[in-house]
Amino acid sequence: MKHLRSIDELGASGLLELLQLTDHMAEINQRPVPKVPALRGRTVASLFFEDSTRTRLSFETAAKRLSADTLTFNVSTSSVNKGESLRDTVATITDMGVDAFVVRHKSVGIPWQIAQWTKASIINAGDGAHQHPTQALVDCYTIREATHTSRFDGMQITIVGDIKHSRVARSNIQAFSMLGANVTLVAPPTLLPPDVSHWPVEVSHHLDDVIPTSDVLYMLRLQSERMSQGHVPTLREYSEQYGLTQKRVARLRDSAIVMHPGPMNRGVEMQIDPSDVKNSLIHRQVANGVSVRMAVLFDLLGSGANLGGQA
Amino acid sequence: MSATDVRRAIVRIAHEIIERNHGIEGLAIVGLQRGGTWIAEAITKQINEIESSVTVPVGALDVSLHRDDIGLRPVSLGAITDIPFDLTGATVVLVDDVLFTGRTVRAAMEGLNNYGRPRAVQLAVLIDRGHRELPIRPDFVGKNLPTQKDDDVSATSDGVRITAMNASSK
Amino acid sequence: MSRSIVIKGGTVLNRSGELRADVRIEKEIVVEVGLNLKGDTELDASGCIVTSGFVDLHAHLREPGKEEAETIETGSRAGSLGGYTALVAMPNTDPPQDSVAVIDFVREQGKRAGLVDVIPSGCITLGRQGETLAPMAELAQAGVNFFTDDGFGVQDASLMRRALEYARGLGVTLAQHCEVAELTKGAVMSECQCCTDLGLPGWPAIAEELMVFRDIELVRITGATMHFLHLSTARSVELVRAAKRDGLPITAEVTPHHLSLTQELLASYDPVYKVNPPLRSSEDIRALKIGLLDGTIDAIATDHAPHPRRDKEMSLDTAPPGMLGLETALGVVLAFGDLEIKDAVSLLSWNPARIAKIDKVHGRPIAASEPANICVFDPELSWSVDLQRLASKSINSPYVGRTLRGKVRHTIFKGTPTVIDGQAQK
Numbered sequence: 001m002k003h004l005r006s007i008d009e010l011g012a013s014g015l016l017e018l019l020q021l022t023d024h025m026a027e028i029n030q031r032p033v034p035k036v037p038a039l040r041g042r043t044v045a046s047l048f049f050e051d052s053t054r055t056r057l058s059f060e061t062a063a064k065r066l067s068a069d070t071l072t073f074n075v076s077t078s079s080v081n082k083g084e085s086l087r088d089t090v091a092t093i094t095d096m097g098v099d100a101f102v103v104r105h106k107s108v109g110i111p112w113q114i115a116q117w118t119k120a121s122i123i124n125a126g127d128g129a130h131q132h133p134t135q136a137l138v139d140c141y142t143i144r145e146a147t148h149t150s151r152f153d154g155m156q157i158t159i160v161g162d163i164k165h166s167r168v169a170r171s172n173i174q175a176f177s178m179l180g181a182n183v184t185l186v187a188p189p190t191l192l193p194p195d196v197s198h199w200p201v202e203v204s205h206h207l208d209d210v211i212p213t214s215d216v217l218y219m220l221r222l223q224s225e226r227m228s229q230g231h232v233p234t235l236r237e238y239s240e241q242y243g244l245t246q247k248r249v250a251r252l253r254d255s256a257i258v259m260h261p262g263p264m265n266r267g268v269e270m271q272i273d274p275s276d277v278k279n280s281l282i283h284r285q286v287a288n289g290v291s292v293r294m295a296v297l298f299d300l301l302g303s304g305a306n307l308g309g310q311a
Numbered sequence: 312m313s314a315t316d317v318r319r320a321i322v323r324i325a326h327e328i329i330e331r332n333h334g335i336e337g338l339a340i341v342g343l344q345r346g347g348t349w350i351a352e353a354i355t356k357q358i359n360e361i362e363s364s365v366t367v368p369v370g371a372l373d374v375s376l377h378r379d380d381i382g383l384r385p386v387s388l389g390a391i392t393d394i395p396f397d398l399t400g401a402t403v404v405l406v407d408d409v410l411f412t413g414r415t416v417r418a419a420m421e422g423l424n425n426y427g428r429p430r431a432v433q434l435a436v437l438i439d440r441g442h443r444e445l446p447i448r449p450d451f452v453g454k455n456l457p458t459q460k461d462d463d464v465s466a467t468s469d470g471v472r473i474t475a476m477n478a479s480s481k
Numbered sequence: 482m483s484r485s486i487v488i489k490g491g492t493v494l495n496r497s498g499e500l501r502a503d504v505r506i507e508k509e510i511v512v513e514v515g516l517n518l519k520g521d522t523e524l525d526a527s528g529c530i531v532t533s534g535f536v537d538l539h540a541h542l543r544e545p546g547k548e549e550a551e552t553i554e555t556g557s558r559a560g561s562l563g564g565y566t567a568l569v570a571m572p573n574t575d576p577p578q579d580s581v582a583v584i585d586f587v588r589e590q591g592k593r594a595g596l597v598d599v600i601p602s603g604c605i606t607l608g609r610q611g612e613t614l615a616p617m618a619e620l621a622q623a624g625v626n627f628f629t630d631d632g633f634g635v636q637d638a639s640l641m642r643r644a645l646e647y648a649r650g651l652g653v654t655l656a657q658h659c660e661v662a663e664l665t666k667g668a669v670m671s672e673c674q675c676c677t678d679l680g681l682p683g684w685p686a687i688a689e690e691l692m693v694f695r696d697i698e699l700v701r702i703t704g705a706t707m708h709f710l711h712l713s714t715a716r717s718v719e720l721v722r723a724a725k726r727d728g729l730p731i732t733a734e735v736t737p738h739h740l741s742l743t744q745e746l747l748a749s750y751d752p753v754y755k756v757n758p759p760l761r762s763s764e765d766i767r768a769l770k771i772g773l774l775d776g777t778i779d780a781i782a783t784d785h786a787p788h789p790r791r792d793k794e795m796s797l798d799t800a801p802p803g804m805l806g807l808e809t810a811l812g813v814v815l816a817f818g819d820l821e822i823k824d825a826v827s828l829l830s831w832n833p834a835r836i837a838k839i840d841k842v843h844g845r846p847i848a849a850s851e852p853a854n855i856c857v858f859d860p861e862l863s864w865s866v867d868l869q870r871l872a873s874k875s876i877n878s879p880y881v882g883r884t885l886r887g888k889v890r891h892t893i894f895k896g897t898p899t900v901i902d903g904q905a906q907k
Contacts, residue, residue, distance in 0.1 A: 108681050
């Protein structure tokens, strides 16, 4: 595997392999000295055009635990803003000897476009509303860890919120379905894409109908801009209809899991503090981030899977 | 070696370990994934039968991520490392089935560093087949078997077999 | 003694029919059509169709203002290689074509290049801002009879009504880029399942159809002549068909790319496929082709939109929309258009000449005493785009790697060959 750009590009077997590999990485992270020399001499560059301290640090920690060198490319001070094209930026950094780029950008498709201009591996840390594959890996791993199953056949996963603008939703819908889960989307019609008939999902506009049968309740963040753009009348109405409230938590199955990719908009999609939700695995999602990203980096750069021509 | 030879070698090695270390205090056995884990378990079981006062712990170490040839050839990870005890101050006996170039053992010693600082590290192998590329020597050996560099050596509880890759070797 | 040119061995194609004949040209006129003609220069047309030069109703020549992408000269050259002898230059230049000074400049540059007739169109609104009318009467006096705000549609219905009323008084044609801007904010591609998968804002079909509907009704009450630019959806075709049945003075065009490329190509993330209106579905393509066959759509126009390489190396959402079209139009139309050659020529030459009101000079029959604006093309030749050899200054053609059918061999403009054996002459 040369790149990790989208879940559909990864495929079901790639997905399962990475999840298995993550177990090894999780063990490394338990060691008193959580570091292995596996990617010694390799360089991983962070190219974050969109702010995200948490994801970027997660990747950089992962790289360092595998003994890779890291480069951080700070966009706001870079020459990209001075009119240098994306192509020139990527070429310049590649010339410094980069083996992998971790890219986050508000525009869809950047990870594929960049791949034309460099020989390095590309890891998509989020491209517009399109895909965020490592988040989906983290989420699948977290569910797997909690339920001790590697496949999700028969599991009912409910994703709630702004599906239309969510790359996490798009990646997760693919990943959860690949592992056999039944996925239901819950959102007002304005926060769903115009036509999802070709997606492997059920759709409901009433969260309360779906709560009792959900094994996993996955809450998405609602950005406050959605109100000014006319997608929801008010944030309060959205929160009443689609937010996680005390009442709704009480109606969840005992075994149900609550998840959220973060960061949370308190009082909007989360009316209740996650530490008060006993089935919340949000802290595990955060904890698993480094292990998952180590698995990705190792698979792309160290496992020899794409040696291409070397003996 | 036959299955009986193997069993006898394991018993002998267990005795030698106890003798060399003047007892079992501070001892820990760590088998290398995948070939050494069954031997490590067999040795540990034997030691614990001989000296039943204290149980000597056994663990398994996957060295794939510490190898020096990552990026040169495909790496597949073995089962996960499981060392459920503190190694600091312990005398660790690494156990593997076949000692060859010595690179796996070097990787194992590096891997052990992640878990603490042992007081001493000793090496027990079922077979020493020669052709060392690094300055590594075993403390306990089941049997010395001269081989050709490209022979294939397999060791299981049913016995040890050498398969010549080269038609001209005997 | 005047030098004569003879086009030998081709098949002359006129509205009245086709015949195997040679064509002799002297000065700027066709002097004879017959067999075994002789001349000072002989151009081999064996296996070729000899017909009137093509007329493009819709070309962005980028000068003044964006000469990095194209100039009137390079655009003209690209046109001549595509078999064109006349191009209607779109007014979204900088400064825009809403004043006589700019109109004259564009016309002059066209004359200086001397490769095609460059026919400047005027803006409907001042600066294409959609707020007040451009000085259409003044521009009409300067010879402009085709007005559009292309790139934008006129959003304000009452302004459009007044523009149509004014236009009717002047006897000029208004052309609309149908797009209700409120519905296409941030849109990158057609609103469809592929768009949903990519997480991109979509350009819904109704954003075009609503304005087509509105303008048809405005034509109905004002009686002005309207031309619809680059129609892209099945429903737009239906609306225009019904309007024509009602006898309204409406014409319409479609681009070669909207006849051959679908929206799913955007899944390659390549901004070369980004265009306004966007590529649509195969059902839409089918409906557009039917519209060509039954006369609902009158012309094929390229919407030639050059962009410098750097602009198309940006992200999908920030890259400007538009594709090259002049040099590939014939090849695409014959390869993918499902059209008979005569229908193709009608759509590329005779009808657009009429719509642009230049049919006294272009789109003429090949016959004695007619102006010599001629295109000679081989309808069977397979070829593919070589980016190095395009005459355009830009390279944003979506047809790289695709096999086209039909290539221009010679183009004659005002009796002078601008293209011989596929090579530009000046």
